[in-house]
Amino acid sequence: MSAEADSGKTEIRYDYEIRLTGLYEEYYDKIARYAYVHIGNKTDAEDIAGEVFLKALQSIKSYKERGIPMHAWLFRIAHNLVVDYLRKTKKHKLVPIDNVTVEANANPVDIAERNVEIEKMNRAMEQLTQEQREVLRLRFFGGLTSREAGGILNKSDGAVREMQRAAIEKLRKLMVAD
Amino acid sequence: MDNNFDKILDECVDRINRGESLEQCLADYAEYAGQLEPLLRVILQTKETYSFLPSASAKNNARQRFNAELERLEQRRWEKQPLLNRIFARPVVWATVAVAIVIFIAAYFGFRPMLSPTSPGPSDVVSPVISQPSPVPDPEGNFVFLISDDVNAIEDFTSVNITIAKIGILPSGDSAEWLEFDPEIREVDLTQVKGEKTQEVWRGNVPVSQYNNVFIYVDNVSGILEETGQEVEIKLPSNKLHINKSFTISTDSVVSFVFDITVIKAGKSDQYILQPQVSDSGAQYKPVEGKGKGRKQ
Numbered sequence: 001m002s003a004e005a006d007s008g009k010t011e012i013r014y015d016y017e018i019r020l021t022g023l024y025e026e027y028y029d030k031i032a033r034y035a036y037v038h039i040g041n042k043t044d045a046e047d048i049a050g051e052v053f054l055k056a057l058q059s060i061k062s063y064k065e066r067g068i069p070m071h072a073w074l075f076r077i078a079h080n081l082v083v084d085y086l087r088k089t090k091k092h093k094l095v096p097i098d099n100v101t102v103e104a105n106a107n108p109v110d111i112a113e114r115n116v117e118i119e120k121m122n123r124a125m126e127q128l129t130q131e132q133r134e135v136l137r138l139r140f141f142g143g144l145t146s147r148e149a150g151g152i153l154n155k156s157d158g159a160v161r162e163m164q165r166a167a168i169e170k171l172r173k174l175m176v177a178d
Numbered sequence: 179m180d181n182n183f184d185k186i187l188d189e190c191v192d193r194i195n196r197g198e199s200l201e202q203c204l205a206d207y208a209e210y211a212g213q214l215e216p217l218l219r220v221i222l223q224t225k226e227t228y229s230f231l232p233s234a235s236a237k238n239n240a241r242q243r244f245n246a247e248l249e250r251l252e253q254r255r256w257e258k259q260p261l262l263n264r265i266f267a268r269p270v271v272w273a274t275v276a277v278a279i280v281i282f283i284a285a286y287f288g289f290r291p292m293l294s295p296t297s298p299g300p301s302d303v304v305s306p307v308i309s310q311p312s313p314v315p316d317p318e319g320n321f322v323f324l325i326s327d328d329v330n331a332i333e334d335f336t337s338v339n340i341t342i343a344k345i346g347i348l349p350s351g352d353s354a355e356w357l358e359f360d361p362e363i364r365e366v367d368l369t370q371v372k373g374e375k376t377q378e379v380w381r382g383n384v385p386v387s388q389y390n391n392v393f394i395y396v397d398n399v400s401g402i403l404e405e406t407g408q409e410v411e412i413k414l415p416s417n418k419l420h421i422n423k424s425f426t427i428s429t430d431s432v433v434s435f436v437f438d439i440t441v442i443k444a445g446k447s448d449q450y451i452l453q454p455q456v457s458d459s460g461a462q463y464k465p466v467e468g469k470g471k472g473r474k475q
Contacts, residue, residue: 018391018420021244021248021422022391028241029231029232029237032230032232033230036228037228042232043236045230046236046237047240049232049240050236050240050243053244054243054244054247057247057251117227118228121228139191140195141228143195158184161184161187164184164187164191165184165187165188168187171220172220175220
């Protein structure tokens with residue numbers, strides 16, 4: 001490879017690194033939330049969010065400008081890390097109520113109500129298909145657009161919109177019935 | 179269910195993600211309000227049930243690991259470069275060497291007209307910097323670039339001189355290109371710009387835009403320790419110190435951007451390190467009417 005092409009690649013990589021740095025503030029929280037809804041452990045979700053940025057930096061060479069936007073690419077990395085985590089820990093996929101942090105001075109009645117709410121939501125979420133759950137995680141907690149979520153799930157944005165609507169309707173019915 | 183409703187619901191999800199209220203969305207789609215409202219309430223309920231704000235300490239720790247990795251990669255890239263590239267990457271050193279060679283050749287051959295004021299100067303002939311359309315200094319410009327030093331280990335020194343070879347700012351947008359310019363004042367003694375003090379190094383006009391990254395290219399750094407009076411090495415992890423900080427150049431204000439640099443002492447090695455201080459860097463805006471007055475220096 002010529003020195004010129006080499007230097008061009010280095011410049012592109014350098015620009016990608018700067019863009020990745022720029023995404024940190026906004027997307028760390030979103031990725032942590034996305035991971036939390038998956039694995040139900042706040043500390044591990046924070047670790048995964050940090051790990052996503054390190055992995056992205058180390059594999060920035062594999063990022064393709066013409067593929068999905070860089071922030072959506074981060075969620076693809078997050079998804080892979082979450083899958084690894086779940087395989088290793090064989091833990092539950094939804095938020096357990098004993099993991100819910102409450103304010104130190106919170107009212108016990110509020111805590112109990114919140115736990116009931118989470119249990120109810122967990123039961124409803126479990127009735128959705130895996131793909132529907134992933135659409136809701138990427139859209140509600142990752143803040144991705146339907147097109148970006150579709151890029152990760154290899155679906156068209158129309159298919160994502162349809163899955164999203166079906167998932168929300170099903171959640172509603174289950175919540176009302178419960 | 180028709181495709182149009184899927185799109186409306188989708189748009190409402192986006193708007194709620196951006197912080198808009200359920201009512202704002204319902205008002206815009208009054209004819210669908212009956213169908214939309216229960217679904218939007220489910221969205222809000224789901225987000226609320228699983229709400230979680232990561233801790234600031236976890237975020238900061240992860241950020242430090244990320245920055246350390248970034249520096250490690252940059253250092254490795256620098257070390258991998260051939261020697262010639264490293265020399266070319268230091269424009270001031272290269273320019274000085276090149277100018278010296280040209281002067282020597284000119285003197286040797288008695289080719290004096292080349293050095294006359296009407297001919298192009300030596301640096302014009304051999305400057306290694308490929309000139310891009312870069313902003314020119316202007317005392318009435320809309321952008322002021324200043325250097326400051328956050329007080330860390332700077333108290334250990336009687337002087338810390340840095341030589342700035344280049345300043346760059348990056349407009350927002352995927353296809354944006356760096357806008358680079360040479361500082362008018364290249365040498366800054368960081369001991370003179372501690373805390374709130376600043377040193378203006380460039381003032382001029384830059385295009386109106388949103389910018390989100392800034393770098394300075396530090397060519398040389400030398401520090402004299404107060405305790406010994408001797409020069410001590412201050413490590414420069416990378417010649418290119420960059421920070422990610424947004425600011426906006428508009429027609430109605432003058433932007434003063436303070437690039438804060440700090441000298442820190444690494445715990446175990448007692449090594450002094452020069453690094454940008456993102457938290458203390460940033461832009462200040464002054465209305466155009468007030469420009470040039472009351473500037474803190």
